[in-house]
Amino acid sequence: MTPALGTRFLPITPVASVGAHTRASRDPMTCLLRCGSACDHPEPNRSEHAHVQDEIAKVVGRRGVLRSALLGGTVLAAGGALAGEAAAAPARAQSRDLTRSWFRPVRPNKRHAVVTATGFTSSVVVRWGDKVVAGAPTFDAYRQTVEAAKTQFGYNCDYVGLVPLAGRTDEALLVVNHEYTNENLMFPTGVYTADEVKRLAMYNHGMSVVRVRQGRTPGSWKQVKVLSRCPENRRLHLDTRFRLTGPAVGDPRLRTKADPRGTTVRGTLNNCAGGMTPWGTVLSGEENFNQYFDAGAGVPAEYAAEYARYGITGAGKGWGTVEPRFDLSQEPHEPHRFGWVVEVDPSNASSVPRKHTMLGRFKHEGANIIIAKNGRAVAYMGDDERGDYLYKFVSREKMDPSGTRAARRHNLGLLTAGTLYVARLSGDGSADGQHDGTGRWIPLCDENTSYVPGMSVADVLLFTRLASDKVGPTKMDRPEDVEPNPVNKKIYAALTNNSNRGTEAMPVDEANPLATSMVRSALGEPLTAASGNRNGYVLELTEDGDRHTGRAFSWDLMLVCGDPAAAETWFGGFDKSKVSPISCPDNLSFDSRGNLWISTDGNVLGSNDGIFRVPTSGPERGRVVQFLTVPAGAEACGPLVTDGDRSLFFAVQHPGEITGATFEEQASTWPHTDDFPRPSVCVAYRDR
Numbered sequence: 001m002t003p004a005l006g007t008r009f010l011p012i013t014p015v016a017s018v019g020a021h022t023r024a025s026r027d028p029m030t031c032l033l034r035c036g037s038a039c040d041h042p043e044p045n046r047s048e049h050a051h052v053q054d055e056i057a058k059v060v061g062r063r064g065v066l067r068s069a070l071l072g073g074t075v076l077a078a079g080g081a082l083a084g085e086a087a088a089a090p091a092r093a094q095s096r097d098l099t100r101s102w103f104r105p106v107r108p109n110k111r112h113a114v115v116t117a118t119g120f121t122s123s124v125v126v127r128w129g130d131k132v133v134a135g136a137p138t139f140d141a142y143r144q145t146v147e148a149a150k151t152q153f154g155y156n157c158d159y160v161g162l163v164p165l166a167g168r169t170d171e172a173l174l175v176v177n178h179e180y181t182n183e184n185l186m187f188p189t190g191v192y193t194a195d196e197v198k199r200l201a202m203y204n205h206g207m208s209v210v211r212v213r214q215g216r217t218p219g220s221w222k223q224v225k226v227l228s229r230c231p232e233n234r235r236l237h238l239d240t241r242f243r244l245t246g247p248a249v250g251d252p253r254l255r256t257k258a259d260p261r262g263t264t265v266r267g268t269l270n271n272c273a274g275g276m277t278p279w280g281t282v283l284s285g286e287e288n289f290n291q292y293f294d295a296g297a298g299v300p301a302e303y304a305a306e307y308a309r310y311g312i313t314g315a316g317k318g319w320g321t322v323e324p325r326f327d328l329s330q331e332p333h334e335p336h337r338f339g340w341v342v343e344v345d346p347s348n349a350s351s352v353p354r355k356h357t358m359l360g361r362f363k364h365e366g367a368n369i370i371i372a373k374n375g376r377a378v379a380y381m382g383d384d385e386r387g388d389y390l391y392k393f394v395s396r397e398k399m400d401p402s403g404t405r406a407a408r409r410h411n412l413g414l415l416t417a418g419t420l421y422v423a424r425l426s427g428d429g430s431a432d433g434q435h436d437g438t439g440r441w442i443p444l445c446d447e448n449t450s451y452v453p454g455m456s457v458a459d460v461l462l463f464t465r466l467a468s469d470k471v472g473p474t475k476m477d478r479p480e481d482v483e484p485n486p487v488n489k490k491i492y493a494a495l496t497n498n499s500n501r502g503t504e505a506m507p508v509d510e511a512n513p514l515a516t517s518m519v520r521s522a523l524g525e526p527l528t529a530a531s532g533n534r535n536g537y538v539l540e541l542t543e544d545g546d547r548h549t550g551r552a553f554s555w556d557l558m559l560v561c562g563d564p565a566a567a568e569t570w571f572g573g574f575d576k577s578k579v580s581p582i583s584c585p586d587n588l589s590f591d592s593r594g595n596l597w598i599s600t601d602g603n604v605l606g607s608n609d610g611i612f613r614v615p616t617s618g619p620e621r622g623r624v625v626q627f628l629t630v631p632a633g634a635e636a637c638g639p640l641v642t643d644g645d646r647s648l649f650f651a652v653q654h655p656g657e658i659t660g661a662t663f664e665e666q667a668s669t670w671p672h673t674d675d676f677p678r679p680s681v682c683v684a685y686r687d688r
Contacts, residue, residue: 027633027657027658027659028659030633030635030654030657033180033181033182033657044308044309044310044311044385044388044465045309045385045386045387045388045465045469045475095686096218096219096646096685096686097644097645097646098591098613098641098645098646098647098648099591099592099593099595099641099645100593100645101119101686103117103118103119103120103625103627104117104118105117105580105625105626106580106610106626106627106628106629108523108581108605108606108607108608108626108629109523109607109608109629110522110523110606110607110608110632111608111629111631111632112631112632112655112656112668112669112670113631113670114628114629114630114631114652114670114682114684115628115629116627116628116684117626117627117628119686119687119688120627120628120684120685120686120687121684121685121687122628122682122683122684122685123215123220123222123682123683124671124673124680124681124682125174125212125221125222125223125649125680125681125682125683126153126174126176126208126210126212126223126680126681127153127671127673127678127679127680128152128153128154128155128156128157128204128678128679128680129141129152129153129678130152130153130223131151131152131153131225131227132151132152132153132208132209132210132227132233132234132235133150133151133227133233133234133235134227134228134230134233135151135227136148136151136152136227137151137152139152141186141187141188141663141674141676142188142191144187144192144200145200146199146200146202146203149200149203149204149237150203150235150237150239151235152235153176153208153210153235154176154178154203154204154205154206154207154208154235154237155178155180155181155182155186155204155205155679156178156179156180156181156182156204156653156654156679157176157177157178157179157208157637157651157652157653157679157680157681158176158177158178158179158271158272158273158637158651158653159175159176159177159271159272159273159274159284159366159587159637159638159651160174160175160176160637160638160639160640160649160650160651160681161174161175161176161274161275161276161282161346161640162174162175162212162640162642162643162649163175163276163280163282163346163347164280165211165232165347166347170213170214171211171212171213171214171224172211172212172213173209173210173211173212173232173346173347174208174209174210174211174212174223174649174681175207175208175209175274175282175344175346176207176208176210176651176681177207177271177272177273177274177284178204178205178206178207178208178271179205179270179271179272179287179653180205180270180288181201181204181205182654182657183197183201184661184662184663185656185657185661185662185663185666185676185677186200186201186204186663186676187200187663188663188664189662189663189664194318195321195322198317198318198319198321198322199322201317202237202238202319202322202323203237203238203239205237205238205267205268205269205270205271206235206236206237206238206240206267206268206271207235207236207268207271207284207342207344208234208235208236209232209233209234209235209236209344209346209349210223210224210230210233211223211224211229211230211232211233212224214643217685217687218646218685218686219643219646219647219683219684219685219686220647220683220685221643221647221649221683231349232346232347232348232349233349234346234349236267236268236344236353237267238266238267238269238323239266239267240266240267240268240353241264241265241266241352242264242265242266242267242268242342242352242353242354242355243263243264243352243353243354243355244262244263244264244265244337244340244354244355244357245354245355245356245357245358245415245416246356246357246358246359246415246416246417246447246461247357247358247417247445247447247448247457247458247461248357248457248458248461248462249262249263249357250262250263251458251462253333253336253458253462254333254336254337254462255333256325256331256333256334256337257331258325259337265337265338265355266325268284268286268338268342268353268355269286269289269292269338270286270287270288270289270291270292270338271284271285271286271287271342272285272286272287272288272364272365272366272384272480273285273365273366273480273481273587273637274366274367275366275367275368275369275483277343277369277377277411278369278371278377278399278401278411279399279407279408279411279412279414280345280346280347280408281343281344281345281346281412282343282344282346283341283342283343283366283367283368283369283379284341284342284343284344284366285341285342285364285365285366285367285381286338286339286340286341286342286355286364287363287364287365287384288363288384289335289338289339289363290310290311290312290313290335290339290363291311291315291316291317292316292317292319292326292338293312293314293316293320293326293327293328293334293335294314294315294316294317294318294319294320294321294326294327294328295313295314295315295316295328295329296314296320296327296328296329296330297327297329298314298328298329299312299313299314299328299329300328300329300332302332303332305466306463306466307328307335309463309465309466309469310335310339310362310363310465311385312328312335314328336361336462337355339361339362339363339364340355340356340357340359340361340364341355341356341359341364341366341367341379341381341415342354342355342356343355343356343412343415345412356415356416357461357462358393358415358416358417358418358420358447358461359379359381359391359393359415359420360381360391360393360420360444360460360461360464361461361462361463361464362383362385362388362389362391362464362465363383363384363385363388364381364382364383364384365381365382365383365384365479365480365481365482366381366382366480366481366482367379367380367381367393368380368381368481368482368483368484369484370484370486370489370491370548371399372394372547372548372549373546373547373548374398374547374549375398375399376394376395376396376397376398376399376418376549377394377395377399377411377414377415377418378392378393378394378395378484378548378549379392379393379415380392380482380483380484380491380493381393381482382476382479382480382481382482382493382494383465383479384478384479384480384496385478386477386478386498386499386500386501386506387475387476387498387500387506388465388475388476388478388479389422389423389465389468389473389474389475389476389479390422390423390473390474390476390479390482390493391420391421391422391423391464392420392421392423392441392548393415393418393419393420393421394418394419394421394548394549395414395415395417395418396417396418396419396446396447397410397413397414397417397418399411399414416447417446417447418446418447419443419444419445419446420443420444420445420446420460420461420464421441421442421443421444421551422441422442422444422468422471422473423439423440423441423442423473423474423553424439424440424441424442424472424473424474425437425438425439425474425510425511425555426438426439426440427509427510427511428510434556435510435511435513435556435557435560435570436510436554436555436556436557437510437511437554437555437556438552438553438554438555439474439541439552439553439554439555440551440552440553441550441551441552441553442471442472442473444460444464444467444468444471445457445460445461445467450467451471452467452470452471453470454470455467455470474509474511475506475512476493476495476511476512477495477496477497477498477501477512477533477536477537478495478496478497478498478536479493479494479495480493480494480495480496480585480586480587481493481494481586481587481588482494482588483588483589483590484548485590485594485596485616486590486594487590487592487593487594487616488594488616488617489543489546489548490540490541490542490543490616491540491541491542491543492538492539492540492541492558492588492596492616493538493539493541493588494536494538494585494586494587494588494598495512495533495536495537495538495539495585496536496584496585496586496601496602497532497533497534497535497536497584497602498512498532498533499530499531499532499533499534500532501514501515501532501533502514502515502516502531502532502533503531503532511539511555511557512533512537513557513560514532514533514560514568515531515532515533516529516530516531516532516568517529517530517532517533517534517535517562517566517568517604518530518535518562518563518565518566518567518568519534519535519583519604519605520563520604520605520606521606522606523606523607524606525606527563527565527566530604534562534583534584534604535560535561535562535569535582535583535584535604535605536561536583536584536585537557537559537560537561537585538557538558538559538561538585538588538596538598538614539555539556539557539558540555540556540557540558540616541553541554541555542554542555557570558572558616558622559571559572559582559585559614559622559624561582561583561584561585562581562582562583562605563581563605564576564577564579564580564581570622571622571623571624572614572616572621572622572623573621573622574620574621574622574623574624578623579622579623579624579625580612580624580625580626581605581607582598582600582612582624582626583600583602583603583604583605584600584601584602584603584604584609585598585599585600586598586599586600586601586602586635586636586637587599587601587636587637587638587639589638589639589640589641590641591641591645592641592645593645594615594616594617595613595614595615595616596613596614596615596616597611597612597613597614597627597639597641597648598611598612598614598624598639599611599612599635599636599637599638599639599650600612600635600636601635601636601637602635607629608629608630608631608632608634609629609630609634609635609636610626610627610628610629610630610636611626611627611628611630611636611638611639611648611650612624612625612626612627613625613627627648627684628648628650628684630650630652630655631652631655631656631668631670632655632656632658632667632668633654633655633656633657633658633661633667633668633677634652634653634654634655634656634657634668634670634679635652635653635654636650636651636652636653637650637651637652637653638650638651638681646685646686647683647684647685648683648684648685649681649682649683650681650682650683650684651679651680651681651682652670652671652679652680652681652682653679654679655668655670655671655677655678655679656668656669656670656677663676
């Protein structure tokens with residue numbers, strides 16, 4: 001773009017505007033751009049119901065470790081052996097199968113590279129700006145246009161899914177979310193006007209569908225570059241039409257000037273995690289949508305309570321100046337059209353993606369489905385905010401597994417009718433020092449009936465947070481990815497962290513037990529105590545009688561994350577001297593043997609984020625082993641074990657996103673193909 005005289009150029013976000021931001025584990029710049037520094041503000045959930053209904057735990061550490069004892073944890077020597085490394089098993093016959101391969105844990109590090117376990121390597125599959133659709137121009141950071149962005153791979157890849165391609169065993173469809181943008185790193189100073197930057201950022205959000213093929217080395221994959229033979233390739237962006245489904249469709253609060261019937265939404269925003277359905281589609285969660293709306297001439301008073309509960313303040317990204325629908329004073333209903341679970345059919349590029357109102361509206365990390373014994377589809381979901389809730393949805397109809405066209409049409413409607421529930425966890429009331437107990441799924445509504453006094457079905461679905469507040473569920477520590485294990489059928493939830501846990505407004509309980517955590521600011525520094533739950537947990541939930549459609553369940557904290565040298569940590573009962581330190585679990589996945597794979601976001605133990613393998617049963621249950629680390633400033637996303645368990649797909653999001661970095665003064669250039677960073681999807685596999 002050639003700037004005209006007198007135009008106003010992009011102001012790089014000054015460091016001072018980021019703020020001190022001492023309560024979160026991520027870099028302040030990441031927190032500002034991803035979620036509007038949510039941790040610096042009071043959590044939107046101001047309801048006063050208890051966190052765990054039986055009792056507020058007075059003992060915060062497993063096996064009765066008092067909070068004061070957390071101050072006395074020892075620390076691994078800088079540069080010394082990683083926990084478990086000295087006692088590692090001898091070399092074994094090498095296998096390409098990631099579920100069986102023994103590997104030496106990757107050491108914590110601050111490198112500007114993807115570091116994999118010895119014997120494995122990784123390669124980039126697709127980068128920000130790469131061509132997706134036939135006719136797309138070659139990416140040029142100095143000549144970006146909106147029309148080009150609509151055809152190129154978007155920014156900040158998060159969820160990664162691989163969908164089989166009919167009739168092919170060597171090719172598949174890679175489906176990826178593009179969560180948010182960092183204008184400081186994306187755009188050179190003095191080249192684009194402020195309005196041009198806003199529009200370019202808008203169209204780097206969304207999703208991509210890209211055909212990929214197996215490489216020569218087993219487990220490796222690469223993008224199919226001849227786009228003329230990739231009819232499924234697709235970019236979903238802010239002009240893409242999404243159809244609303246379910247009971248809330250047509251509600252007056254979903255209507256806008258552009259959509260007076262309240263049935264169709266343009267675009268999807270802040271897509272975080274997701275999941276593949278048994279019928280071959282992909283679900284994507286719209287998460288921190290609240291930060292995209294500006295106050296304009298003022299925030300409409302009629303929705304003050306609803307906006308507040310969702311963190312919609314009117315302090316948006318300035319998009320309202322170039323797209324009026326993001327101005328609350330002009331379109332007060334537009335925020336109600338985001339915060340849904342999106343369903344996309346990757347195999348049909350002409351299909352209209354949908355937003356399912358029956359699954360509720362909140363800050364969806366994602367949605368993941370298991371087919372219950374009775375044939376109904378059950379979707380598990382987390383609302384990613386401090387003090388918010390775990391949810392599940394049970395379909396009214398049963399899945400048709402026959403594979404016919406009629407069955408596919410039927411299955412595509414499974415998420416439009418059923419019952420939405422929210423979880424209440426209770427401690428077991430014993431003094432055994434175990435973080436475990438039972439729970440109940442509390443019904444909120446089905447497609448015809450609301451179970452929340454004073455609220456209609458549409459009320460419940462549009463303002464699910466407010467509905468849940470009325471029925472007393474358990475406030476959790478940022479429930480992110482919630483995944484069914486296909487092998488043992490248990491449900492696993494990543495509870496990433498909560499810096500406010502242990503305050504008067506958010507006391508500890510048995511499911512959220514830590515008021516103090518051990519952290520370190522850099523490699524080699526000693527562990528120190530910080531307030532709140534800084535390292536996170538992994539919750540394991542067992543549905544009563546393995547009936548995923550029932551109301552009762554039991555639960556335990558399988559992992560209390562952190563440094564194994566810290567007293568509060570717990571690794572499923574496994575020997576703490578033989579595990580890797582892990583902090584801030586985010587995305588979860590499973591391989592064919594039921595091993596849990598965890599990616600982290602916001603490590604407060606001084607190392608880059610990474611991906612870990614954890615057995616969920618047998619003598620090695622809870623043995624956390626780090627498989628890889630991502631570059632400095634980046635978050636590890638995905639992960640996905642596939643291709644006969646030979647391939648680990650993962651996304652490297654926001655590499656080099658470190659406060660003060662600009663396009664001209666980058667903190668990282670990973671993947672080192674340009675003089676600026678490019679968020680990318682990668683695949684790891686055995687190379688020897």
